[in-house]
Amino acid sequence: MNTMNKRDLLRNFALVAGLIWAKLLLLRILFYGRIDWAWIAADLAPVVLVMGLLAIVVPVRFRRGAYLAFDVLVSLVLFAATVYFNHFGSVPTYVALQELHQVFQVKDSVESTVQAVDYLYFADFILLAAFAILRKWRRSRRTVYPSLGGGYEWRDSRPGSRRAMLAAALLAVIAGGLLSAYYIRETKELTNELVHAESAGFINYQVAAAISAHEDNGLHLKGDINDTIAQIAALQATYPYGGKSGAAQPDYFASQKGKNVIVVQMEAFQNFPIHQTLAGQELTPNLNKLADEGFYFPQVYQQIGSGNTSDAEFMSNTSIYPLGAIPMSSGFGDRELPSLPRLLRDKGYEAYTFHVNSVGFWNRNQLYPALGFTGYYDKKYFYNDHFNAFGASDEQLYITALEKLSALQRKGTPFYAQLVTASSHHPFQIPDSFKKIAVPEELQGTMLGDYLTAINYTDYAIGKLVEGLKQDGLWENTVLVFYGDHFGLQPQNVDPEQVTAALGIPYDSQVSRFNIPLIVHTPGMAQGKAVEQTGGQLDILPTIANLLGISLKTEGFTAFGHDLLNIGRNVQGMRYYLPTGSFFNDDIMFVPGKGFADGKAVSLKTLQPVEDFSRYESDYDYILELERLSDQYVKLLPQR
Template identity: 25%
Template sequence: MKKDFNKTIKNVKKNVVEYVLTNRLFISYCILALIATICIRKFTINSVFRIKPLITDLGLILLIGSFGYFVKPKNQFKYYFTWLIIINLACLISSIYYRFFTSFASIGELATVGQTETVTGSIFDRLKIYDFIYIIIPIIFYLIHKKLLSSVYYSFIDKIEKSKKMFIATFCVGIVFVGYSLGVAKNSDYSRLAKQWNRLYIVERFGIIMYQVNDFVQYLTPQISSLFGQEKATELFNDYFNTKEKTKENKYTGVLTGKNIVFVHMESMQSFLMNLSFNGKDVTPNLKKLAKEGMHFTNFYPQVSTGTSSDTEFTLLTGLMPASSGTVFVSYYDRNYFTIPKYLASRGYETFSMHGNLSSMWNRNKAHPSLGYNSMYFGDVFDYTDKDVINLGINDSLFFKEAIPMLENIEKNNTNYMGTVITLSNHSPFKLASMHSNLDLTSHYEVTNDSGITQTLEKDYLSSTSVGEYIKSANYADNALGDFISYIKNSNYFNNTVFVFYGDHDAKLSRNEINYLYNLNPETGGVYKKGDKNYVLYDYYEHELNKKTPLIIWSKNKELQSIFKGEVTYTMGMYNVAATILNMYGIYNKYNVGEDIFTVKDNNLVIYPNGNILTNKVYYNNSTNEYKELTDEKIDKEYLDNIKSIAEKRLDVSNAIIVYNLLENKKMNGE
């Protein structure tokens, strides 16, 4: 028996050696592709040693590679090299993309690259040295090919390779690996695959290749929506809205009837800036003043996906969530939506939008008319030169200065109006706008020498960091905003107008970048670590909660000032704005998923596109199924299950409205 065993081992060893020697190109492809998939998980979600995504990625690599056996050996390099390029390019794009959005890239969003507000400099700012591994891997494969080409490998393999047999064997092994991964998956795993909105979890559980395959399927689904899913989406829609209760009236119902309204969209402006000062100077003194003079919503959270600014515009105007794949402004702009501009236009209001960039950016030249804007004032109507440009268009100071006479002219020629003024300068890369701020970020600290003498020293490490540049950029934007408010106050117009100022989304800085603000060691330029006496906890939850932005309703009209004053502390999302504002006009829109904040109050849920949930009691992380309690009240399973159920229904019905155009034959409900 021992002799038979040794013989078996010897035969296995011989077969393995023979397989390796006769499949060197294929094995090289598999190893290099697998390295790329491991790297993307390491560099993003820091998940390296989980066996399930590893098995799934390897299984799919084998399945893809098995078809290479149908290609003649001398041409197999082209097949495998092409797939290595695709896999590594997907990893590279997702790696950079992750640093902007803490998510993974989608095919539907890559199709909109030309529309995005991310400039080249901003992309290069986010490149890391380890990203080049995705370029090095295909080069290594090419060098292996050249080495094999210089030998007799290809001609030898051409004579002995049994293509069909190798295909079947490799394909079957791949099926076993993928089948195992899917076989041990839970129902919740399949649900997340089907919905695709928890991308981090999908990559962590199934690997990057399965994510990309699933994303491609999700991308194709709406393209054939008339053949697939329409009936189910309609049923979901009817079930949701047939049971939805009409919003009750509250003390703000109708207070804006006959009043004009202008939304001021403040690029990347976060609330924490309002509490910062350096060397006796506030970072955002004008925003702080506005908050004191108007109604300030202190717990307001954007709900953006990868459409960033365009997602905010859409969600604010409609009360719907962003699309689960792609962006509404590019992929679904031609649907019918019930919006603030449309409701007010039906009451005789002139509706308009203003932006210092090209109207083609984010496809606004098509999306804005679809959302109900009658007139658009974009970069081509402003008078400026190249020296007036910061980031993507005219600088905020000049933009506001030139916008004032346009706004006055609109008021002069219309009984009522509603518009959105979109700022631009406080956009990444923040270094460009930061150079126009004279805010001093120098830190002062005391040191005691060996003689016991204490000295006060100063250093400025912060200005050269990402968060330092963001702070100075926001300071510049705030200065421009202050000039705009002065123009408004000194104008003979706008006495019947309310202004709604809102931050469109966070700065998209990583937790490590923001942590530098809270844990900077002014003496060394490093950061305090846990255990240091000056250390400030800034964990995942602190970072997520820190993403809130300002929302302020303000007017120079004394009567309106008496209505819109004080702090509103309810936890509020961007999708609550439409219902809240429309109620102030006495208008009810049934077909949204956000509620009037003054009706729902402390029972509100802020739902994020990735399935995370925020209430006044808890922040729930959908990716890890963990949560942080925000009060002393203990959260039980029943509470979590309830809010998760509500969140899932709202995300599903909102996406169904978008993808399947379910409002096409509905009438606006202006009750």
């Protein structure tokens, strides 16, 4: 049996702590492109704290194994967090990391975002393995090498030495704990999650998130939802939305009363391809025609949180902000959510949702009942033509949907249908037999080329849906709504200049990336109308409700969005993909720093930086309070 003395134990402690600290510094480089030396102790403090605790509670013979296990655990978490950051551009909390089993179901999409540098988190294990092999080869009875493997006994059994080691471990725990507590306390008021994580350190940020969640949940357990609703109404009354939002008879009210409604949520669909051509080929001819014949909203922006596509479904059906860090399908699938399906059910409608993936993906088996859908159709209902990792193509989605909806039409039952497409899902590589356009040579094999090809196919399938609606007699009695769920182009893979060179249009890595289309096609509309009003996904429900003649005020429905056809000014918040406090109003996209004063603004019209944005501080304060009340409201909703 090998033996170990005090010096060996200290070496192992320092070695493992140093390795983990180095990995946390690597994370800073990968997340922020820099190491802010003013904050590096924030990374070391919790490492020393945990290592000290291990030194106290773990017997000597197992201590190095415990250190190694801690190193492995941290390495896996940091790797997962980095893959998550590569894919979503957000610093994950422990809650988001718990949802990784959902993320990894889209394996092709995730694998395409993993970079070779991410594997550096495991480099030390290769070196330690090589050292262990070398040590075994060169082992002799005369030499004792400190190692991270087991099989050692404590050599120096003097009580003084044991007390000294215990004192050192206690000192590490106290020093690490106090320093971590300092960073957590000093950064508590930061609303910008990226700045918060950088300032507090990644591990301390997780602790801060857990503390905040505990305090928040305790607060809401004592709340009264009626008081919250009153606060929401009072706050919204202070914002000058203008237009005819408060009129007794808004424009277009009940113009589509009794009509069927089909909402198509288009996967990863940004607005910039609309009305554009690539090498003389129209990218979205069918959507272009629908936009020219109906209401087209070119200034609408995504507002999803970590639930991504499922969060978009949640918002379009509820007009409630997602929390950001928690997928709404997972966190609130047990609630009775006020929703468009429930509003229409009271008008005699049946509501169905169609998605070619398994209904368990992102907990939709909980989300759809929470939203009040009559039923759903998932993977087993569609013919699998092996389009991508999800299976069925958009064409198959529409074939099944038309079959089910036509049956309702024949029964004389008005319906609301939500169709969630998947053919334009990241990484946008579709089978050659489904491609409808030829990509120029310079774009072949690029993300932009693949994306435009997938978007074009999505549009082609929409053309098939329109043909089917006309053939089945549904066209003249159905309101069609199309919108994008979130961005598609990853900024690290597509330079804005590449988009400009390919299509001849300006492109901003944030404004253009978050800009999604919203098209509402109504039967009998004599001429289309482009509505330049800024909006978000929260505005979809109020806009549809107005067309169908449903007064949200009369219904007592609390919405955080507004009818885009009847307001003169708007502001919408966005978090998760941007820091909390970010917003889009009619003029700018604003992203805070530590607060408002050190934030940044970009003009929505020119895509150029706006230096003086001081007059928009009231919008910043308003959005922070509105999002806070939205969170409070959804947490107080009754369970099913």
